[in-house]
Amino acid sequence: xxIVIKGAAPLGGAPVDVLVxxxxxxxxxxxxxxxxxxxxxxxxxxxxxxxLHTHLREPGREDAETIATGSAAAALGGFTAVHAMANTNPVxxxxxxxxxxxxxxxxxxxxxxxxVGAVSHGLAGxxxxxxxxxxxxAAAVRVFSDDGTxxxxxxxxxxxxxxxxxxDAVIAQHAQDPxxxxxxxxxxxxxxxxxxxLPGWPAVAEESIIARDVMLAEHTGSRxxxxxxxxxxxxxxxxxAKSRGIDVxxxxxxxxxxxxxxxxxxxxxxxxxxxxxxPAADVEALRAGLADGTIDAVATDHAPHASHDKDHAxxxxxxxxxxxxxxxxxxxxxxxxxxxLDWAGVADRMSVRPAVIGRVAGHGRPIAAGQPANLTLIxxxxxxxxxxxxxxxxxxxxxxxxxxxPTRVVATLLRGRPTVLDSGLAEAVSA
Amino acid sequence: MKHLLSAGDLDRDEALAILDTATQMHAxxxxxxxxxxxxxxxxxxxxxxxxxxxxxxxxxxxxxxLSADVINVSAKGSSVSKGESLRDTVLTVAAMGVDALVVxxxxxxxxxxxxxxxxxxxxxxxxGTHEHPTQALLDAYxxxxxxxxxxxxxxxxxxxVTHSRVARSNVLLLNTLxxxxxxxxxxxxxxxGVASWPCTTSWDLxxxxxxxxxxxxxxxxxxxxxxxxxxxxxxPTEREYAIGYGLSPRRLDLLAEHAPxxxxxxxxxxxEISSAAADGLRSMxxxxxxxxxxxxxxxxxxxxxxxADSSTGSEVTV
Numbered sequence: 001x002x003i004v005i006k007g008a009a010p011l012g013g014a015p016v017d018v019l020v021x022x023x024x025x026x027x028x029x030x031x032x033x034x035x036x037x038x039x040x041x042x043x044x045x046x047x048x049x050x051x052l053h054t055h056l057r058e059p060g061r062e063d064a065e066t067i068a069t070g071s072a073a074a075a076l077g078g079f080t081a082v083h084a085m086a087n088t089n090p091v092x093x094x095x096x097x098x099x100x101x102x103x104x105x106x107x108x109x110x111x112x113x114x115x116v117g118a119v120s121h122g123l124a125g126x127x128x129x130x131x132x133x134x135x136x137x138a139a140a141v142r143v144f145s146d147d148g149t150x151x152x153x154x155x156x157x158x159x160x161x162x163x164x165x166x167x168d169a170v171i172a173q174h175a176q177d178p179x180x181x182x183x184x185x186x187x188x189x190x191x192x193x194x195x196x197x198l199p200g201w202p203a204v205a206e207e208s209i210i211a212r213d214v215m216l217a218e219h220t221g222s223r224x225x226x227x228x229x230x231x232x233x234x235x236x237x238x239x240x241a242k243s244r245g246i247d248v249x250x251x252x253x254x255x256x257x258x259x260x261x262x263x264x265x266x267x268x269x270x271x272x273x274x275x276x277x278x279p280a281a282d283v284e285a286l287r288a289g290l291a292d293g294t295i296d297a298v299a300t301d302h303a304p305h306a307s308h309d310k311d312h313a314x315x316x317x318x319x320x321x322x323x324x325x326x327x328x329x330x331x332x333x334x335x336x337x338x339x340x341l342d343w344a345g346v347a348d349r350m351s352v353r354p355a356v357i358g359r360v361a362g363h364g365r366p367i368a369a370g371q372p373a374n375l376t377l378i379x380x381x382x383x384x385x386x387x388x389x390x391x392x393x394x395x396x397x398x399x400x401x402x403x404x405x406p407t408r409v410v411a412t413l414l415r416g417r418p419t420v421l422d423s424g425l426a427e428a429v430s431a
Numbered sequence: 432m433k434h435l436l437s438a439g440d441l442d443r444d445e446a447l448a449i450l451d452t453a454t455q456m457h458a459x460x461x462x463x464x465x466x467x468x469x470x471x472x473x474x475x476x477x478x479x480x481x482x483x484x485x486x487x488x489x490x491x492x493x494x495x496x497l498s499a500d501v502i503n504v505s506a507k508g509s510s511v512s513k514g515e516s517l518r519d520t521v522l523t524v525a526a527m528g529v530d531a532l533v534v535x536x537x538x539x540x541x542x543x544x545x546x547x548x549x550x551x552x553x554x555x556x557x558x559g560t561h562e563h564p565t566q567a568l569l570d571a572y573x574x575x576x577x578x579x580x581x582x583x584x585x586x587x588x589x590x591x592v593t594h595s596r597v598a599r600s601n602v603l604l605l606n607t608l609x610x611x612x613x614x615x616x617x618x619x620x621x622x623x624g625v626a627s628w629p630c631t632t633s634w635d636l637x638x639x640x641x642x643x644x645x646x647x648x649x650x651x652x653x654x655x656x657x658x659x660x661x662x663x664x665x666x667p668t669e670r671e672y673a674i675g676y677g678l679s680p681r682r683l684d685l686l687a688e689h690a691p692x693x694x695x696x697x698x699x700x701x702x703e704i705s706s707a708a709a710d711g712l713r714s715m716x717x718x719x720x721x722x723x724x725x726x727x728x729x730x731x732x733x734x735x736x737x738x739a740d741s742s743t744g745s746e747v748t749v
Contacts, residue, residue, distance in 0.1 A: 191624025197539035197561030197599060200623055267540030311518035313538030315559065 001035045002026065003416065008040025008377055010367040012343030018045060020373040023415040027369050038411055038421070040377060046347045048080025048374035048412060050354040050363050052143065052172070052251055053227060053299035054324065056082075056113070058104060059097070060089030065304035065394050067101065071110035072392035073302070073324040075419040078376035078409040081355070081363045082111050082302075082324070086118040087148040093118035093129035095137035102139040110419045114360055117141040119151050119160045119171060128159060135167035142359040145172035147227055148274075150209060152178050157213060161222035168359060170249075172225040173213055175234070176275065180205035186315055188261040188276045196265065198315060201276045203231040210234050214241035214248050225357055226250040228301050230275035232285030239294040249357050251299035252286050254323055254330035259283075259399060269310045269317030270399050273303070290349060291340040297354040300327050304395030322398040325391050329384045329405025336380075337406060343380070362415075373416035382408030392425070434546050434553040435730055438564040438600035443607050450572050452729035453722070459496065460725060469736050470499035473530040477503045478521070479556070481537040485696060485720065486556050486565075490533045493727035499530075499735070517541060518548055525549040531735055534558075552734045560594045565730060566695055567600035569722040571608060573715050574650055576722070577691045582609035585646055587639055589615040589676060590654030590703055591665070593622045597695045598654060602630050613645045617675065619665040636676055640685040648686060652693040653678050653704045673702050680707040691715045 002021035009015045010028070017032035018025060018040075056070035065073075067084070074082045084101055086092035092101060098115035105113020117134035121127045123146045134141040144164060151157045151173060160171050181201040187193035189200025210226055214237065217224035229235060229250045241248045255273065260280050263271045271277060289295040303320025310317050331350065335341040341349065355364025362372040384405045388396040412420035419426055432445060441449070459465055475494045477487050487503060494501035506520055525532065531552040534542045539559030546553040557563040571581065578584055586605055592598045592614050605612050612630035614621070625632055631645050638644040640651065656672065666672045673679075678692065683705075686692075692713045698704050709716060 189623050191627045194593075194622035194624040195599070195628075197559050197594075197596060267544050308516045308519075311516035313517055313536060313541035313544060313559075315538040315540075316517070 003036045003038060003413070003418070004032050004034035005038045005040045005045060005377060008043045008045040010045045011347050012044050015040070018367065020413065020416045023373055025367065025369055025371050025373050028367065038377065042379065042381065043410055044343050044378050044380050045367060046078070046343065046376045046378060047351040047364050047367065048376050048414065049078045049327070049350045050358065050360055051079050051082040051300050051302070051324065052225070052297055052354045052358055053147070054082045054084055054302040055087065055304065055320070056084040057304055058088065059100070063394070064306045064309070067104040067113060068108040069392055069394045070302070070304070070324070071105060071108040071113060072425055075110040075412050075414070076392055076409060076425065077324040077327050078378060078412055079111050079324060080374040080376070080412060080414050081114060081360050083114045083116050083143055083358055085147045086116050086145060087123060091118050091122050092116065093121055093123070095130065095133040095139070098134050098139040098141050099137050111414060112360065112363070114143070114358060115139050115141055116143045116145050116147070116172070119144045119146045120156060123149055125149060125151060125153055125156060128156070128163060131160070131163055131169070132167070135169055142167065142169045143172050143225070144169055145174065145227065147172065147174045150174050150176040150178060152209070154212060154216070158216050158220060161216055161220045161224065165222055170223040170225045170357060172227050173209065174227050175206045175209035175213070177205045177209050180208070184315065186272055186276065187264055188278050190261065190279060192261045192265060196267070203233055203278070203282070206231055206275060207233040207237055210237050214238070214246050217248055218244070218246045222247065224248045228253050228256065228275055228299070229286065229289070229295055230256050230278050230282065232282045235285050235289035235294055239289070242294065249296040249353070250294070251297040251354070252290055252295045253301045254298060254327045254334070255321060255399060256286055257283065257290070257334035258330050263399070264314070267314040269312065269314050270321065270397055272314055272317050272319055273321050274319040287334060287338070287340055290335065291345070296349065297357060298327065298331055298350050299354065300324050304393050305397050306395060310397055320397070322391070322393055322395060325393065326384070326386055326398060326400050326405060328378060328409055329407055330400070332407040333405055373413050375413040376409060377411040379408045379410050382410070384408050432734060435564050435734065436543050436546055436553065436555045437562050438567045438604040441604065441607060446568070446571070446604060446607055449568060449726065449729045449733060450575065452733060453572050453725040456728040456732070457722070457725035460721065465496050466498060467496060468498050469732060470494065470497040473499045473735055474528060475499045475501045475531045475533060475731065476524055476529045477501065477533045477556070478506060478524055479503070479535045480506045480541070481535050481557070482507060483535050483557070486535060489720070489723040490556060490727050493724050493731055496724070497728055497732055499731070517545065521545045521548055525551055531731065554730060554734065557596055559596065561596050562600045563596040564600050564604070565723070565727055566597050567604040568730070569719055569726040570601055570652065570693055570695070571604055572722040572726050573693060573719045574691070576718065577715065578649055578689070581605065583611065584649040585611045585613065586650045586652060587613045587615060587648050588652045588654065589636060589678070591620045591656055591660055592616045592625070592654070593620045594657060594660060595654050601652065602628055606630070613639055615639050615676065617666055620660070636682065637685065640682055648690055650691050650693065651678065651686065655695060655697065656699055656703050669702055677702060678704045678708040680705055683708050683711065683713065686713070693719060695719070
């Protein structure tokens with residue numbers, strides 16, 4: 001069955017018709033027709049978003065999210081591919097686990113679920129996980145990360161960077177020196193943490209690890225990716241490393257582009273996230289870094305948590321916030337409405353570059369005949385009133401509850417098949 | 432006033448009203464029959480997530496002398512480790528029909544959070560390293576008993592400011608009452624962003640006590656050094672801390688004649704405070720304990736009897 005998207009603007013350019021057939025874009029032109037028509041008048045057509053960083057909680061915490069519900073949240077957010085972090089239970093540190101995750105993702109069929117493999121066995125930071133077996137498995141893992149904890153041992157990090165080279169894979173580092181910011185650190189170290197009496201998470205705990213790791217990447221000639229960059233200092237280190245020719249890429253979360261540390265003054269754990277919310281100057285630096293390409297990608301760090309893991313004192317509540325369903329709206333508010341990125345820029349940071357970093361075939365491709373039809377249709381003049389209870393995620397921990405975010409995802413197509421139509425799931429999903 | 436969560440919640444009039452009510456309460460402590468009727472039939476739960484003997488006892492006596500029924504609930508240990516959320520623990524206790532919760536918690540902000548979940552009054556009896564407003568009130572009460580009006584008085588607070596809820600509440604309340612505050616600590620124990628606090632700071636105790644750095648000193652308050660900080664690498668040895676920041680007999684002599692010495696207890700004698708300072712004529716450590724009961728009676732009375740809602744008319748009917 002063929003679908004024609006009528007009169008939508010690819011990357012915000014001149015409106016055209018796009019005919020999708022057999023999972024690929026068959027033709028881009030005018031006066032096209034197909035078995036089914038999606039009215040794209042006034043809408044912008046983008047390549048389907050690719051998320052380098054989500055926590056889908058399966059296996060282990062299916063009460064907080066499943067691969068199926070997380071996939072639904074992703075599709076509604078305009079994503080066609082997501083990476084699922086390895087900190088599940090059991091940890092994704094063997095071929096068997098990553099293959100299971102990939103299988104469950106394929107069964108859900110809403111986005112391509114790309115498992116991330118652990119760098120170290122059990123995320124313990126001591127010995128390498130079976131990286132080669134995961135890379136060679138049916139899941140063909142290309143991103144390895146101990147996300148949630150930092151690969152803080154310099155020798156292990158060096159070995160990991162070297163070891164993944166034959167697989168064209170990347171090490172995605174959660175940069176947090178555990179000696180400078182231990183497990184209790186929960187608030188950006190500064191006037192707010194000092195006043196509130198919360199254990200500080202200083203910017204230097206992130207920046208010093210990034211500085212070390214870009215030098216290790218240079219030494220080994222390997223590919224390094226920095227997860228959820230949160231400080232202006234980190235942006236400067238990465239900018240310097242790139243100018244030096246070091247093969248480093250970086251991501252920023254939507255929430256770090258919009259929210260500041262001042263929000264935690266009421267001790268509401270919905271604002272507890274790792275790395276923590278930072279001051280406005282860092283938010284500005286992150287926006288500038290994303291705009292000039294120093295930061296390559298927006299990645300959500302979608303972190304669903306059951307309410308009973310959040311209804312604790314701030315210092316004892318779980319880290320993390322939802323991101324998949326609000327990512328576009330936040331990026332639009334922080335980057336597009338501010339004039340820092342146009343829609344082509346959004347496509348680059350949310351689809352093209354993350355697909356390259358994760359080696360996700362068939363995603364982040366140009367909107368042109370012959371290309372896989374992984375597409376997102378958005379309404380730039382629409383809006384989204386965030387209602388946690390109405391989201392597809394099993395969890396409710398969004399910091400944007402009650403907020404109205406600009407733009408709206410209208411439709412998402414995965415290899416030519418609509419997963420989202422009229423801003424709702426094309427088919428019902430069960431957890 | 433519905434809750435007492437932060438010393439910063441109190442404006443000058445409200446703080447003075449509590450202190451004046453405390454003076455009236457203090458008078459009954461010397462009586463043979465130490466019981467007033469105003470909170471008869473009211474139930475106060477001391478909900479303590481962290482061990483405390485003196486603060487809990489002080490609140491318990493305060494409630495009982497006002498004829499309230501006081502129940503102590505120990506919820507020690509992280510609610511996370513027990514598998515019950517803080518919210519569930521608190522709602523369970525509140526559902527028993529409680530008029531006021533007096534809460535101590537090991538995590539900063541926990542008391543503020545739970546105040547949003549319950550209908551009853553909430554008094555912060557110390558939350559993590561954040562605040563301890565009734566300690567600040569009893570310290571102010573004690574200082575006033577020695578110095579009179581605190582306007583323009585200079586109070587020096589010495590020790591582990593970073594991890595001290597006593598220091599945070601005292602800076603806020605003393606500032607409200609018009610006093611000047613100087614915090615003295617080694618740089619490792621000075622909180623991040625302290626420059627934005629309404630006080631001055633110093634790393635040099637001798638220069639501060641002698642008045643060379645920030646002017647003449649009217650009172651000095653020593654903070655307890657927690658045992659876990661000693662192993663946390665914040666300072667090299669206990670010996671070096673005592674030499675740099677302990678209130679030694681020599682440093683006592685730097686103080687003006689009228690200046691009292693306070694300590695929230697329990698004291699580490701020989702570390703932050705010498706016995707000469709703890710037991711000398713300047714020491715008001717036991718006055719603080721006595722003031723604690725009077726101040727907590729005043730707080731409970733004003734919250735639960737509704738006195739705080741009707742201007743400052745705080746006359747106690749005995």
